[in-house]
Amino acid sequence: MKAEDKDPKEVTATGPVLLESVEMVFRLLDELTAARRPLGVTELAQLMQTAKPRTYRHLASMRQLGILEQDPSTEKYLLGSRLVAYGEAASEQFDLRALADPYLTRIRDNTGQSALLAVAQHESALVVSCVESKANVCISVKPGNRVLPYCSAQGRTVLAFADAATQQRVMRRKMPRLTDKTLCDPEALAQRLALIRERLYDDADGEITVGINALCCPIFRENDVIVGTIGIVGPSSAIPVPPPANMLKELQSAAAEISERLHAATYNKKPAR
Known part of the structure; x- marks a missing residue:
């Protein structure tokens, strides 16, 4: 036009x-x-x-x-x-799962934890792929699980890059407390969203299930539009808060590489610390 x-x-x-x-x-x-x-x-x-x-x-x-x-x-x-x-045509033109699959395996092998890919869905995220840990007993998330936008690492990360109206709509809803650690205060959520935009990652230690943590980083396409998240889930003892530098680097490197392949340079703009 x-x-x-x-x-x-x-x-x-x-x-x-x-x-x-x-x-x-x-x-x-x-x-x-x-x-x-x-x-x-x-x-x-x-x-x-x-x-x-x-x-x-x-x-x-x-x-x-x-x-x-x-x-x-x-x-x-x-x-x-x-x-x-529509879904079949979209999957042919854009398959984030196929693009991220080798990165999920790399993350699993280098962290020892189950690796997750979630796609952005307006105000939250939908888990679409999981490469499970090789441990005898592992923590995983089934594909098809739509996570909560206020107390999950994946959901909050997507919400952090949503428009202001969407964020306000989530904050106006009742946010049930699932554990003692669940972030369910609107003001605290707003502060957390700002922090996610600054540091380009989020975690949710014990917010949904006691003793389980998830850590993820956003994936972007051109114009810094979020398309999903890539991360890990496992015991809180294995994914501490704050995350170890090598663990965070593994996730952010994967997210940055995928984003670059989708013509986004968001991670290159992130100030060095």
Whole structure:
């Protein structure tokens, strides 16, 4: 589109304005993906903290386009078959798992811990690959697990690079305390997100399960847009806080290399310490 064809109301100094209707569509898709089951209008409106009529209008339009389907008996909505074609095309054009696979193996071998890859999903992260530790008893996370955005290393890292409106929406929700270490205070979360943006990593020692820690670094594409995280999970005794320099370097090196292959130089901008 030529510059003169753009609506000046939809352009800011930093680029195009995010249209609310487009954001709403993807938030609905995120919630239905995370639920793994059909959801009704009322439930979706409550999850998204939006008005029921507005939620219904978007759902009805998405159903007409084949993006969503509706169960005739319950009238609840589920992901439509049209999305399968989109998913197949996207996987052919961009497969972060294939790109990250050798790095996951390298991380597992060099740290001795299970290595995880998660993709960014609006306000949180979805684990898509795990290379398990070679230990007789290992800690792992199954692919398909969508982590919590406020108390997991992967979720917080994605949230740290989300827009301000998304961050505020998460902070307005109830954030249940899962353990004594769970970070569930909005002000403390805001401070943590700022720290993640500065240091380009996060950990979550005992925040979800006592005695288990996760450490991860963000992966970016061009224009410093986050696409996922790469990291490890294991016993807190093996992944201490703060993380050992060699362990953190292993993860950040992998994240930087993958990011560079996706045309992002975010890690090159990080000031040396």
